[in-house]
Amino acid sequence: MKKRLFEIIEQGSDSDKVSKVYDFFMMAVILISLIPLTFKSSTVLLNWIDHITVGIFIIDYALRLFTAEQKLNRGAASYILYPVTPMAILDLLCILPSFSTLTSGFRILKVVRLLRSLRVLRTFKALRYSKSIDIIINVIKKQGHALILVFGMAFGYVLISALIMFNVEPEIFDTFFDAVYWATISLTSIGYGDITPITSIGRLITILSAFIGVAIIALPSGIITAGIMSEIQEKK
Numbered sequence: 001m002k003k004r005l006f007e008i009i010e011q012g013s014d015s016d017k018v019s020k021v022y023d024f025f026m027m028a029v030i031l032i033s034l035i036p037l038t039f040k041s042s043t044v045l046l047n048w049i050d051h052i053t054v055g056i057f058i059i060d061y062a063l064r065l066f067t068a069e070q071k072l073n074r075g076a077a078s079y080i081l082y083p084v085t086p087m088a089i090l091d092l093l094c095i096l097p098s099f100s101t102l103t104s105g106f107r108i109l110k111v112v113r114l115l116r117s118l119r120v121l122r123t124f125k126a127l128r129y130s131k132s133i134d135i136i137i138n139v140i141k142k143q144g145h146a147l148i149l150v151f152g153m154a155f156g157y158v159l160i161s162a163l164i165m166f167n168v169e170p171e172i173f174d175t176f177f178d179a180v181y182w183a184t185i186s187l188t189s190i191g192y193g194d195i196t197p198i199t200s201i202g203r204l205i206t207i208l209s210a211f212i213g214v215a216i217i218a219l220p221s222g223i224i225t226a227g228i229m230s231e232i233q234e235k236k
Contacts, residue, residue, distance in 0.1 A: 006070035009063055029056050054098040061091045139227035150219045157216065158183045161209050169202045187213035 008019045033053035036046040068082035069075065082088050140147065162179035172195060173179045182195045186209040197203050 002067050002070055005063055006067040010067065010071060026060065029053050050098055054095055057091065057095050061095065135228060135231045138231055139224055143223050143227045146223050147220055150216065150223070154187060154216045157212060158187055161205060165197065165202060165205055168205065169197055169199055172197060183209065186210055188217060189213050
């Protein structure tokens with residue numbers, strides 16, 4: 001029974017219809033559980049939604065703890081080790097805020113609101129039920145060296161262009177961090193316009209930064225896209 005439960009909730013294959021139904025069901029529950037967070041005040045309906053979805057999360061957590069031995073292969077120690085695994089901690093962070101009953105004192109109310117905001121982490125819980133996320137993770141693992149190289153180039157260019165601009169237009173940038181902020185925004189071609197160069201040299205650097213930024217930002221997109229297509233072909 002443990003093995004079958006583990007296959008359904010954790011290790012389901014494309015041919016396992018029960019596992020697919022479970023994944024879709026949990027995805028739907030996660031999305032529904034976020035509905036109360038879109039309202040400033042609570043109502044009876046919103047409270048019921050929160051209680052029911054949290055109850056389902058608790059059952060899901062209990063099932064995963066029950067099948068921990070199948071996942072970790074550490075014997076009885078699996079039941080002790082599982083609660084401290086990253087995904088188990090994420091599950092707890094999604095559940096515990098709904099049990100907060102602190103209601104007295106201004107500072108305590110601020111803590112309650114902070115705990116309530118932690119329920120947004122339920123969005124990340126959805127990653128557990130997405131089989132497609134495995135493809136992206138594999139791509140990042142395989143193309144990690146190339147991605148690190150590209151992001152290293154971007155980081156280096158941001159620092160160099162910020163340093164140049166900081167010295168070319170000192171009256172515009174109060175601190176070096178302001179120059180780094182400008183360089184990052186220019187590199188990504190967003191251009192908020194809150195910090196704008198006024199000299200010809202500064203504007204020339206901005207033009208170059210925008211062109212180089214397009215090229216640098218396009219590189220990781222191409223690497224990831226090619227990797228995803230390769231993974232899909234391998235699975236086929």
